[in-house]
Amino acid sequence: MTIQNANWQKWIPILEREVEKSLTKANPANRIGHGLDHMRHVWHTCLQLGDQLRADLEALVAAAFLHDLGIHQKLSPEHGDLSAELAEPILERIYFPQEKKQSVLHAIRVHDVTFSNEDRNTLESRILYDADKTESFGVIGILRYIIILYGRRPIDYILEDLEKRWNGLCLAETKTLAKPDYEYAKDYFQKLNRALNL
8 A cells, every 4th residue: 555645644532532532522332333443443444445446545534533423422323414514613623624515515425325326426435435344254244233123133134234245345445455354244144144044
């Protein structure tokens, strides 16, 4: 990986503090699976894809850390608009570059399931969406499914959700990056399903 520039690095501690503030106000149930560790994992994937595709890493770092502010207030898969609304004053308060603010807000707004891939009309919005969805793959994805859904939904639902997330990815580069983790999680839940249905 060859990182384009380091302007994005200065924003990480600032954005982490903003996420921590949001989490202190959140209902504990709303924090599960959407805490600072999630933001860091999403950012790590955004950084990999963004560097490879020459995206705006400064816009991506803000979008990655602020994309789930809405879910801290309202536990719903439809939280992109609320997250963008909550992110806007934060971007102003931290003096984030004005010329990049709309790119950040657009990526945050369209990262949830109420929007289609056609609505994600910037590279940064596609990267954020994909990075967020790949959190369902690999060992992290398995942990998230177990914490959030196991016991509340059947394993068949998890397997369908995994496939839906995989098929919904925007970028071929994401599929290349995430394929081993996707297959690992799918194999795990298929084996678990068989073991539970002996």
